[in-house]
Amino acid sequence: MRNVVYALLPIAGFAVWQFGLSALALLITVTLSCLLTERFFNWMGSGYNSLGDWSATITGILLALTLPPAFPLWMGAVAGIAGIALGKALFGGLGMNVLNPALVGRAFVQAAFPVAITTWTPAFFDGRFSQFAPSTLALPFLRPPSVDSWVELLQVDAFSGATPLALYKFEGIQTDTIDLLTGMTTGSAGETSALLILVCGLYLAFRRMLDWRIPLTVMGGVVLTSVLLSLIDPEKAPDAIFMLFSGGLMLGAWFMASDMVGSPVTPLGILIYGLLIGSLTVVIRVYGGLTEGVMYAILLGNAATPLIEQITQPRVFGQRASK
Secondary structure (H helix, E strand, O other): OHHHHHHHHHHHHHHHHHHOHHHHHHHHHHHHHHHHHHHHHHHHOOOOOOHHHOHHHHHHHHHHHOOOOOOOHHHHHHHHHHHHHHHOHHHOOOOOOOOOHHHHHHHHHHHHOOOHHHOOOOOOOOOOOOOOOOOOOOOOOOOOOOOHHHHHHHOOOOOOOOOHHHHHHHHOOOOOHHHHHHOOOOOOOOOOOHHHHHHHHHHHHHOOOOOOHHHHHHHHHHHHHHHHHHHHOOOOOOOHHHHHHOOOHHHHHHHHOOOOOOOOOOHHHHHHHHHHHHHHHHHHHHHOOOOOOHHHHHHHHHHHHHHHHHHOOOOOOOOOOOO
């Protein structure tokens, strides 16, 4: 699993370069909270130290990359604890969990801290390596200070405080594809550069450390559903290119949906699983109350995996189909 960590490091590095100290502190805090929670449950259980399998490190980095860069650190720690405790330890540990632990942690703080999880800060602002966003160091259990006055002091041009998905959904503004590819947008710490995530995912695919069919079928589901909805309601549904490269689709498709524990292994099952996640993502984005849908789509795909596996098992040679 160390190669997954290696593949995530460029994405984490880009997040730090883009958002500065706040993103760095968030990555460290969330990862540490995951490691400490994992070690706590090791101590409570068999005593075996599972930190060496790197799975908790991967969960921590992935979880931090799905959070807003100025997310309060104590809330990030809560997300890490919830991810390991509810998404992994509750099921019996690595290999027994049904849902992706990073997304379980993300879903927990999405429900617990709805304002903080949708508060965005500008990228590439001057002074990002010498100062924290005010919400980063908010005291535990107290409301984080507003970042609006801080952003005004930064005098950042053309900062709207909305992600590309929110801009399209609420204002009808579609972000340029080049900006989506290169990460010249705001959003969660690790989701802005679709091109960088794609390259890092391909690295794992070429090393045969993930099943390339899963991200491809997820993206195929996004394209098919986007084209269909664009034909039905062109004013509400954006084009497939925008859906592919905006939000957390690339990060989710390459690093979360492909989680070996929560995804099917049969060829037909992989096809159904990927198309299901891709289609649900687009439907939630277009018709749901939230602007993003990748997290819930993957969690639903994880939950459906046992059923998908059951109905797509190949027939044993010589066995007749039951009537």
